Amino acid sequence: MALNRVPSIAIPTKLHAAIGWARKFSLFVYPFVTACCGMEYMSVASGHYDLDRFGAALPRFSPRQADLLLICGTVNQKIAPVLRIVYEQMCEPKWVIALGACASCGGPYDNYAVVQSADLAIPVDVYIPGCPPRPEAILDGIMSLQAKIQKQDHTY
Ligand code: SF4
Numbered sequence: 001m002a003l004n005r006v007p008s009i010a011i012p013t014k015l016h017a018a019i020g021w022a023r024k025f026s027l028f029v030y031p032f033v034t035a036c037c038g039m040e041y042m043s044v045a046s047g048h049y050d051l052d053r054f055g056a057a058l059p060r061f062s063p064r065q066a067d068l069l070l071i072c073g074t075v076n077q078k079i080a081p082v083l084r085i086v087y088e089q090m091c092e093p094k095w096v097i098a099l100g101a102c103a104s105c106g107g108p109y110d111n112y113a114v115v116q117s118a119d120l121a122i123p124v125d126v127y128i129p130g131c132p133p134r135p136e137a138i139l140d141g142i143m144s145l146q147a148k149i150q151k152q153d154h155t156y
Helices: 015-024 037-045 080-089 103-105 135-151
Strands: 029-033 068-072 095-099 124-127
Touching: 015 029, 029 037, 029 080, 037 095, 037 135, 068 080, 095 103, 095 135, 103 124, 103 135, 124 135
Parallel strands: 029 068, 068 095, 095 124
Antiparallel strands: none
16 A cells, blocks of 8 residues: 555544534534424434434434524414524524424415414524425435535634
């Protein structure tokens, strides 16, 4: 084996890039489940789809221990203030994924009781379409968020 061969592993060489790499592969999920999309999250978190491959295996059941808020389901007018409180309890840096049509744009419920997008209550980083989204679409959303995290400024 030639001594001058360099392994093809991508190793971050700058501190902020290394922090971004560590953060994107150590996501602690708070599943905010209000409706049927929660079933798809459970499917993704199970062994078959193996969310652990993306460093997001362990759901937290306190927002104070989580940095990724996964909104799974309908956000109605009564639950929106609760969603806001949960979001505010999370520590920085934090990210939000709207999982499914309901969380992204109200889904099939175009009526007075349903908030027509979770981003009317809190900031959202990634929207995953589908009613419900396939597990592969959810994994794609997680990877999109990871790419976004890697590009963010982690110098603070
Ligand atoms: S997007 Fe569809 S599957 Fe998901 S919570 Fe809304 S109605 Fe249920």
